[in-house]
Amino acid sequence: MRLTIIGCSGSFPGPDSPASSYLLEAEGFRLLLDLGSGSLGVLQRHVGLYDIDAVCLSHLHADHCLDLCAYYVARIFHPDGPRPRIPVYAPGGAASRMAQAYGLEESPGMVEAFEFCTLTPGSQRIGPFQVATAHVNHPVETFGFRLEHAGRSIAYSADTGESAALLELAGGADLLLCKTSFLEAPGLPSDLHLTARQAAQHAARAGVGRLMLTHLVPWNDQARTLEEARGSSFTGPISLAASGYSLEPG
Numbered sequence: 001m002r003l004t005i006i007g008c009s010g011s012f013p014g015p016d017s018p019a020s021s022y023l024l025e026a027e028g029f030r031l032l033l034d035l036g037s038g039s040l041g042v043l044q045r046h047v048g049l050y051d052i053d054a055v056c057l058s059h060l061h062a063d064h065c066l067d068l069c070a071y072y073v074a075r076i077f078h079p080d081g082p083r084p085r086i087p088v089y090a091p092g093g094a095a096s097r098m099a100q101a102y103g104l105e106e107s108p109g110m111v112e113a114f115e116f117c118t119l120t121p122g123s124q125r126i127g128p129f130q131v132a133t134a135h136v137n138h139p140v141e142t143f144g145f146r147l148e149h150a151g152r153s154i155a156y157s158a159d160t161g162e163s164a165a166l167l168e169l170a171g172g173a174d175l176l177l178c179k180t181s182f183l184e185a186p187g188l189p190s191d192l193h194l195t196a197r198q199a200a201q202h203a204a205r206a207g208v209g210r211l212m213l214t215h216l217v218p219w220n221d222q223a224r225t226l227e228e229a230r231g232s233s234f235t236g237p238i239s240l241a242a243s244g245y246s247l248e249p250g
């Protein structure tokens with residue numbers, strides 16, 4: 001299984017990266033995890049526009065889903081005709097929210113391009129991946145993920161504050177791709193975002209092999225983000241995500 005960081009900028013696109021989007025590939029199957037603002041452009045540096053087999057949206061904040069509107073245009077209005085429908089796994093209400101975002105009638109909305117499948121907590125097969133999902137701790141319905149293939153595993157926090165569900169999803173994973181938005185400061189809001197130190201604490205408690213910090217907000221000092229994570233109890237490798245970076249976990 002190969003992971004390529006398409007976008008890792010937190011909350012809005014930055015000068016060096018679109019907002020959240022991650023490409024997972026195995027056995028020729030290509031799954032996009034989130035499709036945040038700006039990500040459809042950079043995606044095309046790594047894979048053909050029509051080579052995506054499925055999309056998963058962790059939640060319906062714009063920095064994780066809005067480029068599905070752009071992808072709808074690309075799939076429907078190609079000069080050679082519409083491309084075949086692909087599944088979009090997303091929280092309930094995604095079909096109407098995305099239709100509204102693009103200014104479409106709720107029905108038929110985007111159904112010509114996408115088959116919307118409502119995510120629920122549990123485990124399912126998507127292509128060659130075994131995908132576990134659970135609710136994490138964010139103001140709107142948000143799913144964290146664990147993807148497994150051929151004995152390797154990647155956990156993705158999506159957007160969350162401190163979360164027992166994330167610990168469970170990430171248990172023993174080869175890689176935890178974990179969001180961090182805040183630098184340590186007094187009076188941070190809870191149940192919204194993790195600091196880098198909290199992300200690293202989750203990595204330590206879940207016993208993951210490696211931690212990659214993502215959802216990096218452009219106004220933060222990323223050297224300090226890394227420093228705060230490295231000051232925690234997690235002893236494995238810690239790195240910052242970067243658009244274009246690609247790895248095979250384990």
Ligand SMILES: [Zn+2]
Nearest residue numbers: 011061063159
């Ligand atoms: Zn976000």
Ligand SMILES: [Zn+2]
Nearest residue numbers: 059061138159
């Ligand atoms: Zn969010």
